[in-house]
Amino acid sequence: MEKRWIDLKSLSNKQKQREHPYLTEEHHQFRKTFRKFLEKEALPYYEQWEEDRIIPRSFWSKMGEQGYLCPDIEERFGGSETDWAYSVIINEELERVGTGLIGVALHNDIVVPYITSFGTEEQKNRWLPSCTTGKTITAIAMTEPGTGSDLANIKTTARLKGDHYVVNGTKTFITNGIHADLVVVAVKTDTEIRPQHKGVSLLVIERDNPGFSRGRKLDKVGLHSQDTAELFFEDCIVPKENLLGEEGKGFLYLMDKLQQERLLVAIGAQIASEDMLHSTIDYVKSREAFGQRVSQFQNTQFKIAEMATEVEMGRAFLDQLIADHMAGENVVTKVSMAKWKLTEIARNIATQCMQLHGGYGFMEEYKIARRYRDIPVASIYAGTNDIMKTIIAKNLGL
Structure with missing residues (x-):
């Protein structure tokens, strides 16, 4: 059985700061705490949830009990009034477990923001408190x-x-x-x-x-x-x-909130790419063929080098985009670019990594098989990638 989790301790503080320049030490400590929660409450059960074709409501309740649902909303409604970087961390760590947990991101960062932004005081008081506990799923x-x-x-x-x-x-x-x-x-x-x-x-x-x-x-x-x-x-x-x-005004509201939804898709795609790359590097270092490790073949090295370069460039673009979004800047064009390009990169990396796993990549016990299935839809939902290109072209004055 393959290693299912990248050890956070293997990343130096310098690496962590470089990859996430908008995060503070408090954010990094939060990531460690949340990861421990997922190691206990999600990782041991995720394969069963995949077989059951549903995540139990009890997991939602546990997320709510620990304050991981809607953390950025006001305290009077049950939130913690955190900055959006905490939501980024939650979404990144959920994606490391599996894309099947994307429903939590939809609840926290897509649906509930419609209520906080456009709802009346009466509506907020009626709906938001139960959204933070997991009693209400949106x-x-x-x-x-x-x-x-x-x-x-x-x-x-x-x-x-x-x-x-x-x-x-x-x-x-x-x-x-x-x-x-x-x-x-x-x-x-x-x-x-x-x-x-x-x-x-x-x-x-x-x-x-x-x-x-x-x-x-x-x-x-x-x-x-x-x-x-x-x-x-x-x-x-x-x-x-x-x-x-x-x-x-519903169409205008949808257009306003779709930017964050598309950014979430880009974040998920980037994390999936990083996860696949790291697990594949570990795999090719451990497997042998024709008397040497698979990692020693030039073809393998070139493929890994190409993917690593795409991942690094994607992370740099995404981090700046997240920072711009948190600063309230207009990011429509760049979000469309990120949603298109990062999901396309993830799909290509899934194909390459499955190939490098050989026959084992086609086995359900290896995470790459699930990644290979889960990733393609990212280029479809939240607006297809063809729509993203149309938006980019329009905003470029074409």
């Missing part, structure tokens, strides 16, 4: 069976009738779809207005809202432990108080 529902990246063309409708909305439509590929107690849903509150995006609004739909149901847990190529589902709304009754922000 999801966001944008994608529909016939609509992916074209969010302005969604078909799910919400008609206001008296004191409630009546929602009809279907959403698919919803991360946390089975567990979700609270779903931020993109709907059309005006189907006649032009341009179409001005008719998009966001509704928060709760587990017990009449007419809300979820379909099967989708059987995916990878991310086996992460629950993904179809959601159905059939004359679903949603109180008008559950409107998030203003009617007709």
Whole structure:
């Protein structure tokens, strides 16, 4: 059985500071503490979660008990008011265990920020405290069976009738779809207005809202432990108080928050690349063929050198991007670049590393096999890589 975890102690303080210039010693201590938590509460069980095709809610509760859910929100709602670097650490360490834990990142850094940014005081008081404990698990529902990246063309409708909305439509590929107690849903509150995006609004739909149901847990190529589902709304009754922000501004809200979502995808891809590279270096040093270690073949050395260079360059670009994002700078173009390039690099590295593992790379007991399955979808969700290139080109004045 291969080594599943890179020893943090093997990284010198100088290396850690170089790789993460926006972090302080307090952040590094937090990483050590969180890693110990995962070594106890996640690593021993992750393979079983993959087989079960779901992560138990008990893990969410343990995350909440230790303050690892929504750490950046205000203390009055149960958070710790930390800077976003703590969230970066949480997401990096979860990714080292496995991409199937991406639902936690979605909850902490994608869905809950919609509520903190656009919710009313009443909504924040009603929903946020239970989000920090793990009692409430969140999801966001944008994608529909016939609509992916074209969010302005969604078909799910919400008609206001008296004191409630009546929602009809279907959403698919919803991360946390089975567990979700609270779903931020993109709907059309005006189907006649032009341009179409001005008719998009966001509704928060709760587990017990009449007419809300979820379909099967989708059987995916990878991310086996992460629950993904179809959601159905059939004359679903949603109180008008559950409107998030203003009617007709949902598309703008989505565009605002998609940048952090895409940055999270880039972070995950970078960590996956680093993890695959380190484990493959260990492997080729330990295996022999034709009387010498696999690492001594020039072909192996060149492949490793190429991957190591891409990883180093990716880390430098990503670290500066994270720092810019934390400083509140406009990072739309660079986030699109990072999301595209780092997921593409990760996919290529997965292929090369599996090849260097030989037949063992195709065995489930080796982590590279799971990485090989999990990584390709990163170039699809949060906006396809083709969309990223379109955004880059547009912002370059093309």
